[in-house]
Amino acid sequence: MSFKNSKAERTTITxxxxxxxxxxGNIYETIVMLSKRANQINVELKEELTQKLQEFASSTDNLxxxxxxxEQIEISRFYERLPKPVAMSLDELKNDKxxxxxxxx
Numbered sequence: 001m002s003f004k005n006s007k008a009e010r011t012t013i014t015x016x017x018x019x020x021x022x023x024x025g026n027i028y029e030t031i032v033m034l035s036k037r038a039n040q041i042n043v044e045l046k047e048e049l050t051q052k053l054q055e056f057a058s059s060t061d062n063l064x065x066x067x068x069x070x071e072q073i074e075i076s077r078f079y080e081r082l083p084k085p086v087a088m089s090l091d092e093l094k095n096d097k098x099x100x101x102x103x104x105x
Contacts, residue, residue, distance in 0.1 A: 004082075006082065006083055006088050006091065007091060008083035008084075008087040008088045008090065008091035009083060009087050009091075010081070010082075010083050010087070015090070020090070020093070023093070023099070023100065024100055029100065030093075033093075033098070033100050034086065034089045034090060034093060035086075035089075037089035037092065037093075037098050038084075038085040038086045038088070038089040039085070041085040041088050041089060042085040045079065045082070045085065049075070049076075049079050052075050053072060053075065053076075056069060056071070056072045
């Protein structure tokens with residue numbers, strides 16, 4: 001999934017709980033669904049970041065290499081500026097990109 005093009009808010013905003021719960025009819029079920037999706041997004045982001053930073057890993061680090069590695073710093077800053085996983089999951093819910101599957105039993 002491309003998180004780089006996410007239109008989710010990067011700051012905290014007030015949400016209308018009635019609008020958020022309209023798909024499930026229960027705010028608590030919606031919160032659980034959003035938290036599970038946020039955890040999935042977080043794991044994917046962490047794996048992607050780790051892969052990119054592995055390119056810069058070296059067996060011996062000296063002080064000069066640590067201060068000169070601007071590319072690694074820019075990659076880290078990019079991921080820090082991304083919207084939070086919860087905001088991304090809320091955006092996906094708003095745009096009907098995620099859904100809840102109930103198992104009746």
